[in-house]
Amino acid sequence: MAIEAVDYPKVAAMLVPKNREKDWIFTTEAGHLQLLLSSRGISRLILIGNTPVCDEYAVQTYRKSVEKDPTYMEKLERSLFPLLMALLPKEVAERGNCEVPFLSYEDNVISSVIIERCVGPCVGEMLVEDVEIEGPGRVFRRRLRFKRLPNLVQTEILIVPNGVDDDCFNPLQIEEVKFCPDLGVLVHPYLAPMVAGLSLISGHIQELFQSGVKPRAFCLGVGGGALLSFLSKQLGFEVIGVELDDVVLTVAKQYFGLQPGRGIQIYVGDGIDILKQMSCCENGNESFPLVVKNVRNDSCGNVVDVFRSKFDVLIVDLDSSDYKMGISAPALEFVQKDVLLAAKWSLSEHGILVLNAIPPNRSFYDTLIQKLQEVFADMHEIDCGNEENFVLIAFVSPNNFNPATSENAFMGKLKSVISRAFMDSIKKI
Structure with a gap:
């Protein structure tokens, strides 16, 4: 007689880092779900930590503690064993000889x-x-996080001490230093690969510059604005950004160095809705409506005529707002056929769509690629190397990129500000 195997819940425990007990990662349902999803093979995760300090006015600072006692974990696990047994599902506890592995939360934050x-x-x-992160010397970053997806860093930029010489700076703690943004380098894992995708249309971009025309980039999703600032200041693009939440834009300008004005124009509205409105123009008509509905300029009430001409690159960085899907991108609303057709219509003949993808599983990624291939001519991919992000590049027209003949002034500039490794890793799908 065959005995049916019973798939019992797999249980593990995780220690919450000291002084991070109030972090949304450990106190919200969204944070708990993502911790569980990232703990492979575990169906119940027991979080163990100190009682958080409830002083709302205290400066919320975290410093990684280093346990000097090599037997600390062994002693802790032994002391917590009765508690963990009491928290086990009944069907697991009844089996006896139970083991609850201890997982540790690790990141590079010092x-x-x-x-x-x-x-x-x-x-x-x-x-x-x-945050101060591990690295050679002292390395500091500024980050933006949302409570609805606390495990996802929305924006990350390099920051440097402001007005402090090296001798005075080294002994200081992070809360004792004033920092200013350094926007000359992209540190967020997928932003540099996104910019590397421009190498595939370097010839077209070079021709624009030679004719005295700035290439135009349309960014759906602004966040802290690091990418927009980089495209404008480092590469000379005319950049249009659309962000749904005006408070995010206020934060971007105040803390992340975003400076709308010459070279960068920011609008508050739904980027997907804008694409649809742009595509509603008559076929072959290069003139969009002078005013796009339900959109306003970040600095004034009137929407100027920035959507009249087509774009050379459409950059999409829209994550899912549904935390129950875990961390995933792009938003499902973007990959509908009518939206993808509108995205293609917004681009010039030699234009490209550059998309940040965070696939929660292989099926999601394969479906995403299939939907893009139904609309666009050619597809390329960059693996960002962090086991999370991929950059997809889709072409309006068949791509005739030839690395052997791609050297020009723009490509030289690109190689001076972006690691060549990302360009070399581009592969056709």
Whole structure:
């Protein structure tokens, strides 16, 4: 007689890092779900930590603690064993000889301090934090996170001490230093690969510059604005950004160095809706409506005529707002056929769509590629190397890129500000 195997819940415990007990990662349903999804093979995760300090006015600072006692974990696991047994599902406990492995939460943060908390009408609660990360010397970043997806860093930029010489700086703690943004380098894992995708149309971009025309980039999703600032200041693009939440834009300007004005124009509205409105123009008509509905300029009430001409690159960085899907991108609303057709219509003949993809599983990724291939001519991919992000590049027209003949002034500039490794890793799908 065959005995049916019973698939019992697999249980593990995780220690919450000291002084991070109030972090949304460990206190929200969205954070818990993502911790569980990232713990492969585990169906129940027991979080263990100290009682968080409830002083709302205290500076919320974290410093990684290093346990000097090599037997600390062994002693802790032994002392917590009765508690963990009491928390096991009944069917697991009844089997006897139970083991509950201890998982540790690891990241590269040495210390952090929260410098702003606010609430946006669309994204909800968000925070800005300065972090010191592991690396050669002292390395500092500024990050933007949303409570609805606390495990996902929305924006990350390099920051440098402001007005402090090296001798005075080294002994200081992170909360004792004032920082300023350094926008000359992209540190967020997928932004440099996105920019590397421009190498595939370097000839077209070079021709634009030679004729005295700035290439035009349309960015759906602004966040902290690091990519927009880089495209404008480092590569000379005319950049149009659309962000759904005006509070996010306020944070971007105040803390992340985003400076709308010459070279960068920012609008508050739904980027997907804008694409649809743009595509509603008559076929062959290069003139879009002078005013796009339900959109306003970030600095004034009138929408100027920035959507009249087509774009050379459409950059999409829109993650899913449904935390129950885990961390995933793009938003499902973007990959509908009518939206993809509108995206293609917004681009010039030699234009490209550059898309940040965070696939929660292989099926999601394969379906995404299939939907893009139904609309666009050619597809390329860049693996960002962090086991999470992929950059997809889709062409309006068949791609005739030849690396042997691609050298020009723009390509030289691109190679001076972006690692060549990302360009070399581009592969056709």
